[in-house]
Amino acid sequence: MEIGLHQLKEGQKALVHAIIESDVSLTLTEMGLFPGEEICLHGAAPFGDPLLVKVGNTTLFLRKEDAKSVMVQLLENSL
Amino acid sequence: MKKIALIGNPNCGKSTLFNVLTGLQQKTGNFPGVTVERSLGQFSYDSEDFLLMDFPGTYSVNPKSEDEKVVYAVLSNPQHKDYPDLVLIVADATNLKRSLFLTTQLIDLGLNCLLALNMSDSAQKKGIVTDTELLSAELGIPVIAISSRTNLGIQALKQAFKKEGVTTVAPFVDIAKMDEGVRKCVEQISGFKTAYAAFHYVVNVQPEVVGKSAGTEIKQLMQALLFDANKAMQQESILRYKVINQLWKKPFQTFKVSSQKSITEKADKLLIHPVFGLSIFLGVLFVVFQFLFTLSAYPMEWIDALMLALRGQVTDELGDGLLVKLFSDGVLAGVTGILVFIPQIAILFMLIAIMEESGYMVRVSFLMDRLMRPFGLNGRSVIPLMGGVACAVPSILGTRSISNYKERLLTILILPLISCSARLPVYSLMIAISIPQHYFFGFIGSQGLVLLLFYLIGIVSALALSFVLHKGLFQQQRTAFVMEMPVYRLPQLRSVGITVINKVREFVVGAGGIILAISIILWTLSNFGPASFSSNFSTENRHDYTVELEQSFAGIAGKKIEPFIAPLGFDWRIGISLITSFAAREVFVGTMHTLFNVDETASDQTLMQAMKSATNSLTHQPLFSFAGGISLMLFYAFALQCMSTLAVVKSETLSWKWPLFQFVLMGSLAYLMSWLAFSLLN
Numbered sequence: 001m002e003i004g005l006h007q008l009k010e011g012q013k014a015l016v017h018a019i020i021e022s023d024v025s026l027t028l029t030e031m032g033l034f035p036g037e038e039i040c041l042h043g044a045a046p047f048g049d050p051l052l053v054k055v056g057n058t059t060l061f062l063r064k065e066d067a068k069s070v071m072v073q074l075l076e077n078s079l
Numbered sequence: 080m081k082k083i084a085l086i087g088n089p090n091c092g093k094s095t096l097f098n099v100l101t102g103l104q105q106k107t108g109n110f111p112g113v114t115v116e117r118s119l120g121q122f123s124y125d126s127e128d129f130l131l132m133d134f135p136g137t138y139s140v141n142p143k144s145e146d147e148k149v150v151y152a153v154l155s156n157p158q159h160k161d162y163p164d165l166v167l168i169v170a171d172a173t174n175l176k177r178s179l180f181l182t183t184q185l186i187d188l189g190l191n192c193l194l195a196l197n198m199s200d201s202a203q204k205k206g207i208v209t210d211t212e213l214l215s216a217e218l219g220i221p222v223i224a225i226s227s228r229t230n231l232g233i234q235a236l237k238q239a240f241k242k243e244g245v246t247t248v249a250p251f252v253d254i255a256k257m258d259e260g261v262r263k264c265v266e267q268i269s270g271f272k273t274a275y276a277a278f279h280y281v282v283n284v285q286p287e288v289v290g291k292s293a294g295t296e297i298k299q300l301m302q303a304l305l306f307d308a309n310k311a312m313q314q315e316s317i318l319r320y321k322v323i324n325q326l327w328k329k330p331f332q333t334f335k336v337s338s339q340k341s342i343t344e345k346a347d348k349l350l351i352h353p354v355f356g357l358s359i360f361l362g363v364l365f366v367v368f369q370f371l372f373t374l375s376a377y378p379m380e381w382i383d384a385l386m387l388a389l390r391g392q393v394t395d396e397l398g399d400g401l402l403v404k405l406f407s408d409g410v411l412a413g414v415t416g417i418l419v420f421i422p423q424i425a426i427l428f429m430l431i432a433i434m435e436e437s438g439y440m441v442r443v444s445f446l447m448d449r450l451m452r453p454f455g456l457n458g459r460s461v462i463p464l465m466g467g468v469a470c471a472v473p474s475i476l477g478t479r480s481i482s483n484y485k486e487r488l489l490t491i492l493i494l495p496l497i498s499c500s501a502r503l504p505v506y507s508l509m510i511a512i513s514i515p516q517h518y519f520f521g522f523i524g525s526q527g528l529v530l531l532l533f534y535l536i537g538i539v540s541a542l543a544l545s546f547v548l549h550k551g552l553f554q555q556q557r558t559a560f561v562m563e564m565p566v567y568r569l570p571q572l573r574s575v576g577i578t579v580i581n582k583v584r585e586f587v588v589g590a591g592g593i594i595l596a597i598s599i600i601l602w603t604l605s606n607f608g609p610a611s612f613s614s615n616f617s618t619e620n621r622h623d624y625t626v627e628l629e630q631s632f633a634g635i636a637g638k639k640i641e642p643f644i645a646p647l648g649f650d651w652r653i654g655i656s657l658i659t660s661f662a663a664r665e666v667f668v669g670t671m672h673t674l675f676n677v678d679e680t681a682s683d684q685t686l687m688q689a690m691k692s693a694t695n696s697l698t699h700q701p702l703f704s705f706a707g708g709i710s711l712m713l714f715y716a717f718a719l720q721c722m723s724t725l726a727v728v729k730s731e732t733l734s735w736k737w738p739l740f741q742f743v744l745m746g747s748l749a750y751l752m753s754w755l756a757f758s759l760l761n
Contacts, residue, residue, distance in 0.1 A: 019313075024559030026309055029316045030139045030180065031561045046353040047449040050560070058177055059564040061445050063452075066559045 005070035008041040014072035080128045087169035089136030090565035092197040096227040097133045098577040105581050115149045124237040140184050166190045172202035179323045183251040189272030192220045199224035208333045219248030251322045254278050261311050282308040343566040370426050371469040378422035386415040413598035417591045423473040425579050432578045436570035455549025457486040467497030471724045493545045498537035501664040505715045513708020589730030597722040601662050605633040628673050633658045647753040648707040650696040660720050706760035710753040717749035
């Protein structure tokens with residue numbers, strides 16, 4: 001099932017499937033978010049935004065509205 | 080002089096290294112034509128001089144944000160006057176892989192590079208060992224393990240600055256492997272050091288760099304070849320990541336696998352927790368406020384007392400002739416006005432530098448982003464805004480930690496609306512005179528409530544203005560806000576010290592001159608009048624040509640503006656005080672003493688009695704009635720009556736445009752609010 005990165009629940013792992021074309025897609029790619037990478041939602045700031053994610057070895061945070069451009073596929077075993 | 084560009088990811092310890100290399104030989108300005116801050120530093124080693132240019136922290140050279148555009152404009156153009164002889168790339172040794180993205184981009188651009196692996200000491204402690212020779216061989220550039228904390232490798236680094244580096248490896252991203260359109264387009268243009276540089280030239284065609292006609296030509300070519308710049312850059316980024324992943328299979332670094340959670344992870348469990356993290360940040364804000372408000376009061380009093388004693392000494396020794404008066408009351412008083420800011424500036428910068436260097440500031444951005452975003456502000460704006468309750472001057476300087484220019488400018492523009500400590504004497508006096516004390520529920524006093532209300536007015540109007548400016552004036556392209564969470568580190572005392580000294584010096588040099596000049600002008604205007612220059616000036620008791628405030632130029636101007644301020648319930652006496660308190664708002668109280676002939680040493684009650692019985696010279700109503708008092712307080716809440724703020728905004732934004740904008744906008748708001756309040760309440 002393909003969902004937006006912002007729809008992941010805390011602790012869930014997923015594979016990046018696609019980045020929706022927008023003003024921010026290049027920035028996201030440069031930070032290591034591109035198809036095939038594994039991503040894990042670590043948590044969120046107060047009021048649920050920005051999101052804290054782990055990609056590879058690094059911990060990043062990004063705004064929910066930017067996370068919407070990151071389409072991911074939930075990994076089965078991470079519920 | 081050899082020009083070295085200092086480049087690296089945000090939070091890689093770049094500014095600490097800058098401080099270590101250049102010490103106090105630093106100068107801050109802007110990059111030519113843009114508003115991105117640039118620090119220049121000089122140092123010499125082995126009889127050779129070097130110029131170090133600190134660039135904004137960036138993850139990539141692709142020009143998307145204002146900061147990246149600056150990096151790109153300089154590094155992509157060998158004709159640029161800042162084009163470096165050498166690029167010193169700083170990477171965090173504990174996070175090497177991330178910085179390889181930027182590093183390989185810079186190498187591919189054909190720049191002469193040198194990689195410094197910062198924080199190699201803490202990497203070692205964590206069990207990360209880097210094979211710098213292998214890394215150097217693979218990257219084709221010198222790699223040196225350093226630590227700006229312990230000075231490890233700094234000598235070797237300086238030695239390497241003297242050598243000419245050569246890049247011998249094949250490009251990391253082969254343009255030949257990209258889409259046909261990209262390839263063909265790049266083939267069409269020549270004269271670049273590398274194919275990658277040509278690629279960048281094509282995807283980022285900027286008429287201001289290549290000339291309008293060349294720009295159109297390339298754009299036509301791109302259109303013909305169905306070439307999408309954004310997609311090409313994305314494709315390039317993915318290719319680069321793949322290359323780096325391949326490269327990373329080589330044993331550059333060995334890790335001792337530890338099952339323990341790192342200190343950073345443990346600390347972040349608390350420090351960025353939605354509830355605890357926010358509470359801790361509130362605590363941090365409280366500490367900053369206490370330091371700024373309470374602790375700085377002592378050195379400020381010492382400076383005041385010292386300068387007062389010095390002025391007394393000057394008059395004792397030299398008499399009280401005209402020149403002595405000018406020197407003592409004009410110049411020395413102006414110098415005092417500059418020096419009193421230094422404790423607050425030093426304290427604020429010390430705290431900000433500690434938060435920056437420890438990595439906590441990034442967490443502040445994370446925690447506060449959602450709250451500040453609707454107003455177009457950065458999470459980091461919170462600290463200067465809170466500092467504004469003490470004083471706008473150090474806080475405006477403190478906005479330096481906000482790297483996005485638009486967010487920084489917005490913070491600067493709204494800061495003077497926050498109720499600062501100079502408004503407090505005005506509020507206290509006016510509340511005591513105009514607001515009758517009632518108690519609600521037996522303990523909530525109406526006077527205290529009004530004071531609280533005025534603090535709220537400051538905060539609400541600042542955020543409202545930010546919202547309006549954000550929506551109206553500064554609409555710009557959407558940029559992503561993605562940051563890496565850095566590990567926590569102990570801040571380095573020496574680097575913090577260097578930052579504080581440099582900032583204080585910048586303030587004295589940048590804004591000090593303006594503050595001094597304005598204070599001398601104000602002093603002259605309020606001590607001399609037309610009578611000073613008339614031939615029959617009585618020299619019997621006034622051998623220095625000064626006149627009473629009422630007869631001075633400032634006094635006359637105050638009377639002249641009376642018709643203009645009459646709708647606000649003010650008369651000429653308030654007119655005069657509006658002019659004199661341009662020096663600083665609290666001067667209002669001193670001016671009232673003078674105008675009501677109450678000695679400054681007399682009790683507050685005496686002045687209040689005199690003011691309470693004062694009547695408006697136009698309407699013969701009580702001057703400081705409830706309506707008149709509220710109107711006056713509102714004027715002080717909104718008007719930008721502070722020359723030091725104007726001076727510091729000028730020196731921070733490098734133009735008179737923004738301070739004048741602020742002055743006019745806040746002045747109009749003040750007039751409007753006071754008029755509305757007076758009309759409604761009277």
